[in-house]
Amino acid sequence: MRKNQTCLMNIRTNYPRFSVTERKIADYIIKHPQNIIHSSINQVAEDLNVAESTVFRFCKRIGYKGYQAMKIALASEVISSEDNIHEKVEQGDMIETVASKVFQSHIQSLKDTLEIIDEEKLQLAVGMLTAARSVQFFGSGGSSIVALDGYHKFIRTGLQVQAVQDTHMQLMAAAQLTSEDCAILISHSGASKDIIHILNILRKSNVKTIAITNFAKSTLSESVNIALYTSSEETSYRTEAFSSRVAQLTLIDVLYVNILMKLGEKGQTALEKMREALMIKRL
Numbered sequence: 215m216r217k218n219q220t221c222l223m224n225i226r227t228n229y230p231r232f233s234v235t236e237r238k239i240a241d242y243i244i245k246h247p248q249n250i251i252h253s254s255i256n257q258v259a260e261d262l263n264v265a266e267s268t269v270f271r272f273c274k275r276i277g278y279k280g281y282q283a284m285k286i287a288l289a290s291e292v293i294s295s296e297d298n299i300h301e302k303v304e305q306g307d308m309i310e311t312v313a314s315k316v317f318q319s320h321i322q323s324l325k326d327t328l329e330i331i332d333e334e335k336l337q338l339a340v341g342m343l344t345a346a347r348s349v350q351f352f353g354s355g356g357s358s359i360v361a362l363d364g365y366h367k368f369i370r371t372g373l374q375v376q377a378v379q380d381t382h383m384q385l386m387a388a389a390q391l392t393s394e395d396c397a398i399l400i401s402h403s404g405a406s407k408d409i410i411h412i413l414n415i416l417r418k419s420n421v422k423t424i425a426i427t428n429f430a431k432s433t434l435s436e437s438v439n440i441a442l443y444t445s446s447e448e449t450s451y452r453t454e455a456f457s458s459r460v461a462q463l464t465l466i467d468v469l470y471v472n473i474l475m476k477l478g479e480k481g482q483t484a485l486e487k488m489r490e491a492l493m494i495k496r497l
Contacts, residue, residue, distance in 0.1 A: 221288045222247065223326055223445050224276050230405065231431035238262060239272045243288070251289045255281040320460045326445035327461040331468075339424050339440045340472045343373070346396035346422065351377035352384055353400035354408040360400050360426075360462045367470040371477060372484025381408050388412045393420040401425070402444075402458050404432025413437055426465055428458050 225240045232240055242262055243250055250258065258281075259266045270281055278284040303315050343349055349368060353361035358379045365377035378384055391397060397416050401409045404427040413434060416423055423438040428446060435441040444461035474481040 220291045220326075220329070221276070221278075221284060222291060223330060227429055227443065227445070228276065228431045230403070230429055235264060235268060236272055236275065239264070239269060247288055247291075250285055319457060323444070323446040323457045323461050324464060327443070327464070330443055330445055332442070335440050335442060336468070336472070339442060339469060340476055342396055342422050342424065342440065343398075343469065344473055344476050346373070347394040348374035348376065348391070348396075350387055350391060350395065350397045351375070351400070352388070352397060352409060352412050353377075354381060354384075354406050356459055357400040357402065357406070357409075357462070360459060360466065361398075363463055364398060364400075364466045364470075367466060368473070370485050370488045371470070371473055371481050372487075373473070384408070384412055385415060388415040388421075389419075391416060391419055391421045393422070396422040396424065398424045398426065399434060399438065400427075400462060401432075401434055402428050402462075404429045404434035406434075409434060426462050 222244060225243060229237065229240055239258075239262060242258070249261075253261075255266050255269050259269050262269070273279075273281050273284040276284070278287065303312050307315070351361035351364040351368075353359070361377045362379065365375055368375040376387065378387055388397070397412075399409050399413060404425065410433055413423065417437070423440070425434045425438040425441045426444065427435050427441060428444050429435060430441070430443060435443075442465055444458045444465065446457035446461060474485065477484070
């Protein structure tokens with residue numbers, strides 16, 4: 215379990231790698247956290263029709279000494295959470311109610327992501343990016359928009375950056391990178407076929423790789439040099455990927471600001487050149 219990661223975040227992050235039985239327990243905890251808080255391990259095992267030892271092993275699997283330790287952590291998390299933060303949008307909600315729920319959910323995603331940021335990995339990523347000959351952003355589907363935003367931000371630093379949306383062009387671009395370059399791969403699931411294909415090409419050339427994803431136990435996160443994580447919760451009208459996009463964009467901003475600071479005067483000069491070039495676009 216990553217530092218500062220809550221019980222529910224940890225379960226959601228590792229969910230893709232759980233067995234069928236583990237997913238059954240995970241689903242129960244996510245949907246009925248209050249039941250866990252007020253139930254013994256025997257009651258939970260009976261509700262799920264599994265052995266107590268199976269529940270115990272699950273608790274160990276997600277980083278706790280046992281059921282009691284997980285229950286205490288979960289109780290603290292549920293009790294301290296703000297009311298209605300993850301309240302689902304329902305048919306018949308007023309426009310202002312929907313707006314409030316969407317905003318609150320985005321805010322919570324940002325808070326949760328901030329809680330699980332690994333400062334050491336973030337520092338390594340900044341160093342890797344500033345030392346690279348060039349930086350290439352990769353993302354497919356909704357993540358391609360985040361990749362383009364990364365390009366839009368990073369080009370201001372003076373670093374050599376690129377991002378393309380067409381998947382064929384992405385494969386071609388990946389094939390031209392070397393060990394002197396760095397690639398940022400963005401995928402909510404960490405299991406996108408397009409991104410994994412690109413990753414395989416990058417690895418053949420020993421390209422330095424950074425992932426921005428929601429899942430620690432995914433093909434992408436386990437295969438890159440550095441993985442940075444977001445945290446988001448699914449609701450009926452908003453998928454996890456939709457919610458995590460806000461956190462992904464914010465992580466890009468965090469990298470951008472830190473890189474600009476690390477570059478110092480060189481970065482400020484590049485930024486001023488960019489601002490000066492854009493002046494002709496203003497009335």
